[in-house]
Amino acid sequence: MSEDHSWEGNWKVRLYERIHERGYDSLTAFAEARPTLPLVELAQELGGDDVNAVQVFSGLVAEAERSNRLTRLVRGQLVRELWESLPNGWPSVLDDEARLEVAIALGSWSAFTPVTHEERARQVMAALLATPPPPGWRPLGPDDELLLTLLPDEEV
Amino acid sequence: MALLSAGCASLTPPPGRGMNLRYTPSEAAGPALAEGPSEDSPRPLVSPPPSADSVAGGAVPRDAAEPAWQSAIAAHLAFLRAVGDVSGSTRRISGELSRLRASRAGIAGRHADLFIPSVDYGVQQLQWIDTELAAATRLSNTASEVDDPDMQLALLRLSGPRLQSSLLGSLLLAVWLDFLNLANVVLDQCPYYNVERLFRKMRQLQEVIEPAMTALSSLEPGQVEAAAADLPALIGHLTSEFAATREAVRVAAQQFEKALKVKELIEMLTTASAMKMALPRLLPPAAPATLGVGLVMGSNGVMIGTRIVVSAEWVETMRRLVQAGVISLPAVSAAVRIHAGQVMMAQSHDELPRGVREALGDGPEVRSMRVTGRAGAGMAEPPQHHVLPREFREWFEKRGFIGDMSIDQFCVKMEQASHQALHGGGNWRLGRMWPGEWNQMIMKALRDAETVAGRMLTPNAILKIVAREMRRHNIPVNFTPWRGP
Numbered sequence: 001m002s003e004d005h006s007w008e009g010n011w012k013v014r015l016y017e018r019i020h021e022r023g024y025d026s027l028t029a030f031a032e033a034r035p036t037l038p039l040v041e042l043a044q045e046l047g048g049d050d051v052n053a054v055q056v057f058s059g060l061v062a063e064a065e066r067s068n069r070l071t072r073l074v075r076g077q078l079v080r081e082l083w084e085s086l087p088n089g090w091p092s093v094l095d096d097e098a099r100l101e102v103a104i105a106l107g108s109w110s111a112f113t114p115v116t117h118e119e120r121a122r123q124v125m126a127a128l129l130a131t132p133p134p135p136g137w138r139p140l141g142p143d144d145e146l147l148l149t150l151l152p153d154e155e156v
Numbered sequence: 157m158a159l160l161s162a163g164c165a166s167l168t169p170p171p172g173r174g175m176n177l178r179y180t181p182s183e184a185a186g187p188a189l190a191e192g193p194s195e196d197s198p199r200p201l202v203s204p205p206p207s208a209d210s211v212a213g214g215a216v217p218r219d220a221a222e223p224a225w226q227s228a229i230a231a232h233l234a235f236l237r238a239v240g241d242v243s244g245s246t247r248r249i250s251g252e253l254s255r256l257r258a259s260r261a262g263i264a265g266r267h268a269d270l271f272i273p274s275v276d277y278g279v280q281q282l283q284w285i286d287t288e289l290a291a292a293t294r295l296s297n298t299a300s301e302v303d304d305p306d307m308q309l310a311l312l313r314l315s316g317p318r319l320q321s322s323l324l325g326s327l328l329l330a331v332w333l334d335f336l337n338l339a340n341v342v343l344d345q346c347p348y349y350n351v352e353r354l355f356r357k358m359r360q361l362q363e364v365i366e367p368a369m370t371a372l373s374s375l376e377p378g379q380v381e382a383a384a385a386d387l388p389a390l391i392g393h394l395t396s397e398f399a400a401t402r403e404a405v406r407v408a409a410q411q412f413e414k415a416l417k418v419k420e421l422i423e424m425l426t427t428a429s430a431m432k433m434a435l436p437r438l439l440p441p442a443a444p445a446t447l448g449v450g451l452v453m454g455s456n457g458v459m460i461g462t463r464i465v466v467s468a469e470w471v472e473t474m475r476r477l478v479q480a481g482v483i484s485l486p487a488v489s490a491a492v493r494i495h496a497g498q499v500m501m502a503q504s505h506d507e508l509p510r511g512v513r514e515a516l517g518d519g520p521e522v523r524s525m526r527v528t529g530r531a532g533a534g535m536a537e538p539p540q541h542h543v544l545p546r547e548f549r550e551w552f553e554k555r556g557f558i559g560d561m562s563i564d565q566f567c568v569k570m571e572q573a574s575h576q577a578l579h580g581g582g583n584w585r586l587g588r589m590w591p592g593e594w595n596q597m598i599m600k601a602l603r604d605a606e607t608v609a610g611r612m613l614t615p616n617a618i619l620k621i622v623a624r625e626m627r628r629h630n631i632p633v634n635f636t637p638w639r640g641p
Binding site: 006 | 597603604606614631
């Protein structure tokens with residue numbers, strides 16, 4: 001990791017400049033075109049040293065709030081976490097080690113879940129443990145069928 | 157990663173190659189790492205870095221062509237080799253000190269009350285060196301269990317100061333051992349040599365050595381750096397003291413002994429430490445070597461003429477450690493100069509020739525790392541923040557973050573001013589974070605992970621989560637131990 005310049009200057013303006021340079025109107029569109037890419041890698045695509053993952057995510061949250069699609073974003077973030085931690089998909093046997101990996105994925109997801117969705121996120125975690133997805137499950141995006149069941153859109 | 161410690165043995169260069177940094181070239185100093193199972197110690201991460209901007213601790217340069225895990229493994233192997241080298245020296249020194257302590261005909265004889273304290277001073281130094289080596293080994297064992305390469309390197313860097321101080325301390329201690337041996341021979345073989353004179357000399361030399369030893373054992377970066385810079389000159393001074401004392405013994409002997417006996421006696425007064433490179437073979441004090449002259453990096457290592465000063469393996473080991481930010485270039489340079497015997501007229505801050513420096517890992521990244529590692533003269537250090545929140549110290553202790561791995565080891569430096577200047581507002585809820593926010597965020601991640609895991613998180617799992625969050629905040633995974641109250 002090289003030196004961080006991500007908070008220098010007007011980073012919000014910078015973020016959107018990068019998005020537009022890459023031909024997108026919104027961060028959401030840019031991110032959804034890369035639905036399984038970990039957040040850090042999204043930030044790297046946008047600059048690396050001068051854009052960080054927290055900024056990207058906070059921009060995504062701001063856009064999702066405006067368009068009432070926050071739940072979708074939360075699902076989308078879970079997809080990214082699962083790809084980052086469990087590249088081979090959901091473990092076939094949930095032994096101690098596998099369960100730790102799942103825990104790391106879900107804990108990281110929880111840290112990036114907006115307060116409004118905290119409770120629902122906990123329910124999703126409990127549900128995933130109580131009724132594990134099929135081995136190898138690796139959702140490709142926020143429209144994954146199982147994810148939609150676990151965390152349906154309910155915004156008006 | 158568990159393979160790492162097991163695998164290192166075969167990668168260690170065989171003993172007996174050239175003259176490397178060990179004091180006795182023939183010593184078989186394999187990595188002495190078999191110190192028992194690595195404890196399940198935790199590594200701490202610390203408290204709250206505000207998400208960060210200019211993190212002073214700096215960037216870790218990495219060869220772009222080399223994957224992160226590969227650099228981490230290479231640095232780890234280099235660390236193990238370096239620990240093995242130093243352990244080899246301390247084992248030898250330990251054996252010698254025990255022998256001296258039992259030398260009834262010599263240093264532990266009639267004047268034991270005068271001279272045994274000098275031996276014990278050596279024993280005390282050996283103790284701190286061994287303690288630091290053991291702690292460095294524990295941390296590196298922990299590092300081998302961490303599967304995040306950035307975090308692995310960060311742990312090695314945390315243990316770097318211990319390795320570095322041990323390395324330099326063992327060089328200086330070897331010199332002290334030579335003086336103890338000299339005193340031992342004189343007391344045993346030269347009844348005509350004035351005991352009080354010898355005693356005064358030993359006291360005086362101990363006082364010369366003490367400040368450097370104290371600075372090295374403090375592990376305080378500024379003190380260690382200063383001591384490292386002065387070490388070649390100090391050893392140069394000690395070398396001339398050694399030569400002078402030996403000459404005085406020779407002169408005294410000539411009045412009482414036959415020529416043949418004198419010759420034998422002087423042969424007993426040899427050195428095993430790095431002093432032997434600076435000490436003339438002839439009896440009179442040597443003409444001082446000129447610094448830097450003739451030192452070149454060759455395929456066998458750093459050479460002076462045809463003599464290998466330090467082996468190519470040693471240079472490679474150090475290059476890895478310097479580039480990974482584990483030990484500092486000035487410390488390694490000091491060690492090379494000492495081994496080269498180019499210590500006599502040392503202007504202590506002179507540098508090695510460029511080719512040698514580059515072989516040891518010098519480069520723009522390493523230089524910038526040093527610059528950003530410390531605030532410039534007169535500038536205040538940026539404040540430190542615990543990455544593993546202090547309010548939850550107990551929580552982390554229960555999960556193994558104690559001792560060498562306490563949460564106080566896992567701090568990052570972060571500029572407060574620029575941090576405050578840029579506060580994300582409005583809907584950007586996850587904008588720049590305050591330390592408190594980092595704490596909340598990281599504890600949420602850890603607690604929820606623990607709930608899912610259905611058990612206490614391992615240190616490895618905790619560090620993995622923390623490393624991930626640090627990367628998301630563009631905080632370099634690089635720690636400094638807490639220096640505050």
